Amino acid sequence: MEPEFLYDLLQLPKGVEPPAEEELSKGGKKKYLPPTSRKDPKFEELQKHTWPSPVTGTGDTICGLARKTCLEEDMFDGLILHHLFQRLAALKLEAEDIALTATSQKHKLTVVLEAVNRSLQLEEWQAKWSVESIFNKDLLSTLHLLVALAKRFQPDLSLPTNVQVEVITIESTKSGLKSEKLVEQLTEYSTDKDEPPKDVFDELFKLAPEKVNAVKEAIVNFVNQKLDRLGLSVQNLDTQFADGVILLLLIGQLEGFFLHLKEFYLTPNSPAEMLHNVTLALELLKDEGLLSCPVSPEDIVNKDAKSTLRVLYGLFCKHTQKAHRDRTPHGAPN
Numbered sequence: 001m002e003p004e005f006l007y008d009l010l011q012l013p014k015g016v017e018p019p020a021e022e023e024l025s026k027g028g029k030k031k032y033l034p035p036t037s038r039k040d041p042k043f044e045e046l047q048k049h050t051w052p053s054p055v056t057g058t059g060d061t062i063c064g065l066a067r068k069t070c071l072e073e074d075m076f077d078g079l080i081l082h083h084l085f086q087r088l089a090a091l092k093l094e095a096e097d098i099a100l101t102a103t104s105q106k107h108k109l110t111v112v113l114e115a116v117n118r119s120l121q122l123e124e125w126q127a128k129w130s131v132e133s134i135f136n137k138d139l140l141s142t143l144h145l146l147v148a149l150a151k152r153f154q155p156d157l158s159l160p161t162n163v164q165v166e167v168i169t170i171e172s173t174k175s176g177l178k179s180e181k182l183v184e185q186l187t188e189y190s191t192d193k194d195e196p197p198k199d200v201f202d203e204l205f206k207l208a209p210e211k212v213n214a215v216k217e218a219i220v221n222f223v224n225q226k227l228d229r230l231g232l233s234v235q236n237l238d239t240q241f242a243d244g245v246i247l248l249l250l251i252g253q254l255e256g257f258f259l260h261l262k263e264f265y266l267t268p269n270s271p272a273e274m275l276h277n278v279t280l281a282l283e284l285l286k287d288e289g290l291l292s293c294p295v296s297p298e299d300i301v302n303k304d305a306k307s308t309l310r311v312l313y314g315l316f317c318k319h320t321q322k323a324h325r326d327r328t329p330h331g332a333p334n
Contacts, residue, residue, distance in 0.1 A: 028171070028172050029169055029170065029171045029172075030169070030170050031138070031140060031167050031168070031169055031170075032167065032168045032169075032170065033139060033140060033165065033167055033168075034166065034167075034168060036166070037165040037166050037167065038139075040165060042160050042162075042163045043163060043165050043186075045160050045163075046143060046147075046159065046160055046163045046186060046187065047070075047071055047143065048296075049157070049158070049159050049160065049296075070139070071139065071142050071143065071146070072134075072137040072138065072139045072142045073137060075134060075142050075145070075146075076105075076109075076134055076135055076136070076137045076142075077099060077105040077108070077109065077135075078095070078099065078105060078108040078109035078111075078112045078113075078134075079097075079098065079099070079105075079108070081109070081112050081113075081116075081134075081145075082095055082097075082108065082112050084149070085112060085115065085116055085119075085149070088149060088152075088153040088154070089115075089119055089153065091115065091119075093111060093112060093115055094111070095108050095111040095112060096108060105135070106131065106135055109131055109134060109135055110131050113127075113129070113130075113131055113134065116145070116149070119152065120148055120149075120152055127144075127145075128140075128141065128144035128145075128148075129141035129142070129144050129145045140165075140167065140184060140186075143186055144186065147159065147186060147187060158294045159187050160187060161187055161188055162185075162187060162188070163185075163186040163187040164183050164184060164185045164186060165183070165184055165186065166181055166182070166183055166184075167181070167182050167183075167184050168180070168181055168182075169181075169182055212305075215309065216237050216305075216309070218316075219237065219309065219312050219313065219316050220234055220235075220237050222316050222319075222320065223237075223246075223250060223312065226250060226253050226254060226319075227246070227249070227250060227253065229253075230249060230253065232246065232249065234246060237305070237308060237309070237312070238303055238305045238308065239303055241300060241308050241311075241312075242274060242278075242300060242301055242302070242303045243265075243268045243273075243274040243277060243278075243301075244264070244268070244274055244275075244276075244277025244278035244279075244280070244281050244300070244301075245264070245265075245266060245267075245268065245277060247277070247278065247281045247300075247311070248264055248277060248280065248281050248284075250315065251281055251284050251285065251315070254315055254318075254319055255284070255288060257284065263280065264276065264277045264280055265277055271301060274301050275297055275298065275301050278297040278300045278301055279297040281311075282295060282297055282300075282311070285311065285314060285315075290314035290315060290318060291310075291311070291314060293310055295307050295310055295311055
């Protein structure tokens with residue numbers, strides 16, 4: 001088979017080497033995730049939602065271990081997966097804590113995955129992952145595994161629905177390599193009828209990005225009016241709420257909360273302290289019914305503008321409407 005034909009068939013960039021026939025045993029199959037699938041927004045969102053850090057540590061560590069750059073790198077040797085499963089399932093696994101050689105890592109991963117499959121009541125053939133696929137850092141298998149754990153142990157975790165990606169399957173046959181494009185479903189399918197209404201900021205960023213700055217300016221003006229009596233001001237909405245301090249002070253000012261300094265970090269010195277502050281702020285807003293959409297505290301800490309706007313918008317709406325009612329004479333039409 002000509003290499004150029006194979007490149008065209010797979011629609012992979014020419015910088016990616018096609019699999020050699022000798023890599024696959026006769027009748028063997030391998031899945032490949034093309035770059036277009038990796039860059040799909042819903043696929044990227046799912047990876048962000050399935051990071052184990054909300055359960056096992058801060059945004060920078062998992063189980064006290066430094067997080068690497070991607071899910072498959074964190075999970076492949078079974079170390080973090082071991083801690084994650086033990087915490088989720090409240091079980092103690094008989095597996096060595098640290099495995100340094102490939103053989104011992106694979107053994108550890110085998111023990112952990114056998115326990116996972118038993119807990120999920122899956123036969124080995126039913127699982128969409130295997131020791132080989134996880135150990136070989138297969139992203140699809142890793143995501144299938146983490147989604148299954150989330151559904152089993154954290155059913156309230158908000159995962160994006162209907163995430164599917166196009167994959168390329170390569171099979172070694174008598175006549176050479178045979179390829180096929182397939183669509184793989186990663187999260188449950190949901191019809192438009194079942195899905196919640198689209199968030200106003202999803203629509204704003206998608207359909208009217210030129211208006212985003214005007215919305216930011218209006219909210220910043222509102223925030224600065226409320227913070228003026230504290231001698232504080234906000235110039236950059238995207239960055240100044242990331243540590244949670246101004247957000248907590250704003251909530252206290254608007255909602256009449258007194259937050260003791262022991263409850264939050266006034267000068268946070270680490271991502272963990274920032275995450276603590278933001279998490280506390282979101283809990284207060286949720287208790288007051290001011291969060292219309294789920295917001296991840298990690299997104300605020302990571303300076304995600306859309307998430308920050310979602311949080312502030314609830315306060316903005318409540319208190320601008322209240323001010324309008326206070327100004328309207330009793331009995332007058334609004």
